[in-house]
Amino acid sequence: MSLSPASTEVIRATLPAVGAAIEDITALFYPKMFAAHPELERDLFNRGNQKQGQQQKALAGAVAAFATLQVSADSPRTDLIMSRIANKHASLGITADQYEIVHKYLFEAIVEVLGEAVTPEVAAAWDEVYWLMADTLIAMERSLYTSAGVPEGQVWRDVRISRRVLQSAETVTFVLSPADGSSLPSYRPGQYISVAVTLPDGARQIRQYSLVGTPSATDWQISVKAVPADGSGAPAGEVSNFLYDNVFEGDSLQVSLPFGDLVLEEDDAPxxxxxxxxxxxxxxxxxxxxxxxxxxxxxxxxxxxxxxxxxxxxxxxxxxxxxxxxxxxxxxxxxxxxxxxxxxxxxxxxxxxxxxxxxxxxxxxxxxxxxxxxxxxxxxxxxxxxxxxxxxxxxxxxxxxxx
Known part of the structure; x- marks a missing residue:
C-alpha cells in the first residue's frame, strides 16, 4: 500500500508545517482521548511516560517519520518502524477498533492546532496517511496474533512465581511457571513479554521485560530492576517497584505471550x-x-x-x-x-x-x-x-x- 499521487504532493507540501506542530498536536490529543476514555490511561498507557511527555514525543516522531517515508519511498525504514510498533502493540493486546478511537481525537487535535490551514484537501491527505499507517499496523498485528495461535488481542495468560532470585541490590529475577500446568510457548532469543499488574489505586499498568533464560516449555525468566525516584524529576518505576517489593514465590502474575523483533538471527555473522x-x-x-x-x-x-x-x-x-x-x-x-x-x-x-x-x-x-x-x-x-x-x-x- 502507498499514498495516492495527489495525497503525496499535499503531504510533501504540508509536512514542514505539520511536523513543526506535531508535538503540540499530540500534547493536545492525549488529554482529549483520556478525558473521553479514562480507562485507556488507567489500564493501558504507561502513566509515567505520560507525565514526562515521553509518549507524546514518541508518537509525534513515529507519525512524522512515517509521513516523511511515504514521500521518500524508503520501504526498509518504514518496515523497521512498523515492525517495532506492531510487536509492542501485540504485547499489549491492541485491537483494530482502538485505532478508530485514536483517529477521532488525533484529528480533532490537528484541526484545533492548525486551524484554517487544515483545508478539506489537507485533511483528506493526512487522513490517508493515518489510515495507511493504521492499516499497516493492524495487518502486522493480525499476523503476529495468528502466528501466536490466538484471537486478536487475546495474548494474556496467568503464571506463577516459582522462584525469585536476587541479581543485585536493585534487580531481581522471577522464574515464571504456567499456572495451569500446561506448556509455555517457545520464543526467540531477545524477545520480551508484557507484565500487567493491578496497582493499589486500582489502575492496571503494563510493562515489558526481556526473557533472560533459555527457551523452555516449563518456565520463563524475567529480570526486574527497582527504579526509585532520583530527584531529577523522573518518576519512580511504578510497575517495576511494585514487582520488586510485592511479588514473591507462589504469587500469580498476568503476562502476555512473547513478542519483539530484536531477535538473534540463526546465521554465522559475527x-x-x-x-x-x-x-x-x-x-x-x-x-x-x-x-x-x-x-x-x-x-x-x-x-x-x-x-x-x-x-x-x-x-x-x-x-x-x-x-x-x-x-x-x-x-x-x-x-x-x-x-x-x-x-x-x-x-x-x-x-x-x-x-x-x-x-x-x-x-x-x-x-x-x-x-x-x-x-x-x-x-x-x-x-x-x-x-x-x-x-x-x-x-x-x-x-x-x-x-
Missing amino acids: LLLVSAGIGCTPMIGMLNHLATTEDRRRVSVLHADRSPSRHAHRAELTELVQRIPFATMHRWYENLGNREEFGTTHLGRADLSTIEIEAGTQVYLCGPMPFMLAVRDSLLDRQVPAEAIHYEVFGPDSWTATV
Whole structure:
C-alpha cells in the first residue's frame, strides 16, 4: 500500500508545517482521548511516560517519520518502524477498533492546532496517511496474533512465581511457571513479554521485560530492576517497584505471550552485543541461547554499568561468555570502589574505539537512549552499516525519528 499521487504532493507540501506542530498536536490529543476514555490511561498507557511527555514525543516522531517515508519511498525504514510498533502493540493486546478511537481525537487535535490551514484537501491527505499507517499496523498485528495461535488481542495468560532470585541490590529475577500446568510457548532469543499488574489505586499498568533464560516449555525468566525516584524529576518505576517489593514465590502474575523483533538471527555473522544497565537482559537471553547451542561464531560482549555491585547478571554474564567458544567480553564501570582496572574490566564509560569489529558484524544494542545513540554514532563512524545495528527500547521509542 502507498499514498495516492495527489495525497503525496499535499503531504510533501504540508509536512514542514505539520511536523513543526506535531508535538503540540499530540500534547493536545492525549488529554482529549483520556478525558473521553479514562480507562485507556488507567489500564493501558504507561502513566509515567505520560507525565514526562515521553509518549507524546514518541508518537509525534513515529507519525512524522512515517509521513516523511511515504514521500521518500524508503520501504526498509518504514518496515523497521512498523515492525517495532506492531510487536509492542501485540504485547499489549491492541485491537483494530482502538485505532478508530485514536483517529477521532488525533484529528480533532490537528484541526484545533492548525486551524484554517487544515483545508478539506489537507485533511483528506493526512487522513490517508493515518489510515495507511493504521492499516499497516493492524495487518502486522493480525499476523503476529495468528502466528501466536490466538484471537486478536487475546495474548494474556496467568503464571506463577516459582522462584525469585536476587541479581543485585536493585534487580531481581522471577522464574515464571504456567499456572495451569500446561506448556509455555517457545520464543526467540531477545524477545520480551508484557507484565500487567493491578496497582493499589486500582489502575492496571503494563510493562515489558526481556526473557533472560533459555527457551523452555516449563518456565520463563524475567529480570526486574527497582527504579526509585532520583530527584531529577523522573518518576519512580511504578510497575517495576511494585514487582520488586510485592511479588514473591507462589504469587500469580498476568503476562502476555512473547513478542519483539530484536531477535538473534540463526546465521554465522559475527555478533557484537552492547548493553548498559538493565539493558543487559535481552543480551543475557541471547547468550543463554548461544551457550546452549554451542554456537561457534565470533561474539563480542560489551557492557557498561554504574558499579560491579549494581551490575545485574554480572556472574552469569561471565559464565556464559566462558561457555561460548569464540566469545570475548569487555565491561566498563563508572565506579570500581577500591578495585583497580584489570583485564577486560575498565573504569569509566564504554569506549568502542579499541574494540575489533569484523566486516559483516551484526550489532545488538539495549540500554538508556543516550547510551544507545552514542554507541550508534561511534559504530557509524567506524563504517558499520546502519542496517547492521539493531536495538531494543522499553518505553517510548524516540530513536524512530533518527533511524
